[in-house]
Amino acid sequence: MAIRHRSVAVAIPAPRAAGRLSARTREALEGMGLLTPTVLILIGLVLYPFFYAIWLAFSDKAVGSPGQFVGTRNFEYVLGWPQFSAAIVNTAVFTVSAVALKFVLGMAVALVLNQRIRGRNFFRAFLLLPWVMPAFVVYLVWRWLYDPLSGLINYALMDLGLIASPIAFLSDRDTAMTSVIVAHAWRNFPFYAISFLAGMQTISQELYDSAQVDGASRVQQFRYITLPGLYHIIGVVLLLTTIQTANAFEPVYLLTGGGPSDATMVYTMLVYVMGMVNLRLGEAAAVSTLFLPLLVGLVLAVTMLLQRKARA
Amino acid sequence: MRESLSIRATTYALLALFVLMVAIPLFWMVTTALKTNKDLYEDFSYLPRRPTLEHFVRVVQREDLLTNIRNSFVVAATTTVVTVVVSAFAAFSIVRYRYWGRDWVGRLILFKYLLPTAMLFVPLYAIVVTLGLGNTLKSLMLTYLSFTVPFCTWMLMGYFRSIPPELEEHAMVDGCTKIGALFRILFPLSAPGIVASAIFSFTLAWNEFLLALVFTSDHSTMTVPIKLSMMVVGDQYIWGQLMAGAVLASVPITILYFLGQRFVVQGLAAGAVKG
Numbered sequence: 001m002a003i004r005h006r007s008v009a010v011a012i013p014a015p016r017a018a019g020r021l022s023a024r025t026r027e028a029l030e031g032m033g034l035l036t037p038t039v040l041i042l043i044g045l046v047l048y049p050f051f052y053a054i055w056l057a058f059s060d061k062a063v064g065s066p067g068q069f070v071g072t073r074n075f076e077y078v079l080g081w082p083q084f085s086a087a088i089v090n091t092a093v094f095t096v097s098a099v100a101l102k103f104v105l106g107m108a109v110a111l112v113l114n115q116r117i118r119g120r121n122f123f124r125a126f127l128l129l130p131w132v133m134p135a136f137v138v139y140l141v142w143r144w145l146y147d148p149l150s151g152l153i154n155y156a157l158m159d160l161g162l163i164a165s166p167i168a169f170l171s172d173r174d175t176a177m178t179s180v181i182v183a184h185a186w187r188n189f190p191f192y193a194i195s196f197l198a199g200m201q202t203i204s205q206e207l208y209d210s211a212q213v214d215g216a217s218r219v220q221q222f223r224y225i226t227l228p229g230l231y232h233i234i235g236v237v238l239l240l241t242t243i244q245t246a247n248a249f250e251p252v253y254l255l256t257g258g259g260p261s262d263a264t265m266v267y268t269m270l271v272y273v274m275g276m277v278n279l280r281l282g283e284a285a286a287v288s289t290l291f292l293p294l295l296v297g298l299v300l301a302v303t304m305l306l307q308r309k310a311r312a
Numbered sequence: 313m314r315e316s317l318s319i320r321a322t323t324y325a326l327l328a329l330f331v332l333m334v335a336i337p338l339f340w341m342v343t344t345a346l347k348t349n350k351d352l353y354e355d356f357s358y359l360p361r362r363p364t365l366e367h368f369v370r371v372v373q374r375e376d377l378l379t380n381i382r383n384s385f386v387v388a389a390t391t392t393v394v395t396v397v398v399s400a401f402a403a404f405s406i407v408r409y410r411y412w413g414r415d416w417v418g419r420l421i422l423f424k425y426l427l428p429t430a431m432l433f434v435p436l437y438a439i440v441v442t443l444g445l446g447n448t449l450k451s452l453m454l455t456y457l458s459f460t461v462p463f464c465t466w467m468l469m470g471y472f473r474s475i476p477p478e479l480e481e482h483a484m485v486d487g488c489t490k491i492g493a494l495f496r497i498l499f500p501l502s503a504p505g506i507v508a509s510a511i512f513s514f515t516l517a518w519n520e521f522l523l524a525l526v527f528t529s530d531h532s533t534m535t536v537p538i539k540l541s542m543m544v545v546g547d548q549y550i551w552g553q554l555m556a557g558a559v560l561a562s563v564p565i566t567i568l569y570f571l572g573q574r575f576v577v578q579g580l581a582a583g584a585v586k587g
Contacts, residue, residue, distance in 0.1 A: 038402035045436070053435040134518065136561075137562050141340065155356055284434045295428075303426070
């Protein structure tokens with residue numbers, strides 16, 4: 001298509017050799033001109049900070065001071081810190097459990113919504129609500145639901161006689177991480193559900209009809225028709241959301257602040273505490289730089305998956 | 313058929329479970345905002361016994377939430393206008409022009425779309441302070457472009473690609489310039505996509521938390537998310553007001569989203585009919 005419209009562009013100006021060249025140059029200049037603001041934004045607000053962060057990690061920069069190159073001192077300090085190893089473990093636990101929970105919930109909701117049910121459009125819109133709501137609102141609501149004194153969950157559990165005394169969900173080491181994961185999964189499962197549902201609706205009904213004729217059970221149909229039909233979407237969704245989940249900040253900040261005693265200290269929270277509370281920008285940047293290789297690996301994997309799909 | 317009956321029963325049972333799972337926290341948010349403090353803390357009840365709007369009145373009067381709502385609105389609206397213009401030009405340029413470096417910008421946009429803000433807030437903070445923009449709404453309007461522009465450009469690129477270039481080509485044969493064709497043909501045809509990208513950009517800016525938390529430090533510059541999160545620490549008996557604030561913060565976004573969904577669906581349907 002690009003070739004075709006270039007030939008049209010060429011047909012308009014005077015048909016001289018020089019005119020042909022200048023039309024092409026003009027197109028290039030015009031195109032670059034339109035792209036300039038975006039390029040400036042990408043350079044100034046993405047590329048520059050990205051590399052600046054890496055420089056910061058090797059400096060003793062604090063707010064208000066210029067900062068000197070200090071070699072790998074920040075990294076040595078950070079690596080020797082117990083909070084850092086806690087952050088690695090917690091980030092891994094949070095990411096893996098939250099992604100697994102969202103996947104199972106999202107798949108179950110998509111399977112239900114893919115059935116012929118009455119009022120499907122209404123239910124689809126309704127079950128999307130947690131994801132439409134601002135994330136900070138969701139976490140404030142969950143903080144209130146978990147409240148040990150007047151929260152709904154404790155009241156309901158005691159009403160039903162399931163517990164004798166209130167549970168301090170967010171300030172008990174045993175329950176804090178699970179509580180944060182549940183709240184996060186509640187807010188984010190709809191993204192999995194709508195993605196999987198969209199994928200399911202592209203799978204031909206004929207496949208299911210002929211499977212039924214052959215006597216395949218529902219489980220077999222799911223295993224041999226639905227899942228294979230969703231492979232690409234599952235891949236993209238899992239990679240994309242693994243990146244987002246590993247970098248989640250709001251659930252931890254708004255529910256527990258990383259506590260109790262670092263039980264929910266994920267790496268983003270640690271970067272925030274180091275940089276914004278302790279005002280040690282160098283060490284904060286060192287923490288995020290240490291997580292960079294993993295993140296870039298994941299990002300490149302998604303980029304390749306998406307571009308392959310765009311080309312196909 | 314026995315199997316299909318049991319499957320229908322399971323389907324509806326699961327559906328009921330999911331609806332409850334989603335409904336209960338939302339119900340609790342709304343009813344908490346409508347309950348009296350007595351119903352909230354002393355004499356627990358599942359339903360508001362004496363529904364009242366006093367928490368809404370208090371969060372507006374005592375906490376001056378309107379200032380924060382205005383801040384959020386100004387930041388989100390400015391970000392949206394700049395984003396839509398910049399992204400529409402960028403997407404048009406990448407999809408319809410041929411020149412060197414185009415693909416690299418496309419790749420960089422996707423990379424940024426995936427790169428989380430958590431990776432960038434420390435250096436962005438240092439940059440904002442250096443520019444003398446610390447604790448201003450301008451710092452948010454500027455830095456929010458770092459995620460709204462890549463997101464909307466990426467979205468509009470897909471949208472513009474779905475519109476056949478022949479129409480613009482015909483206009484250009486009739487003597488229209490390429491930019492003229494953009495304004496007269498491509499923009500009107502992609503109106504639903506542009507509206508959808510505006511809604512996404514507004515929502516992203518309205519909901520943004522981390523940068524606003526880091527960049528702004530007093531009430532007059534705080535956006536709604538930060539103001540409400542600061543109220544949590546303040547007073548123990550503030551949940552009625554907090555949930556009232558949460559309702560106020562969610563309503564515009566929820567409405568926008570469902571309006572936007574219509575535009576997105578319309579746009580997709582129109583694209584499909586045109587083939």
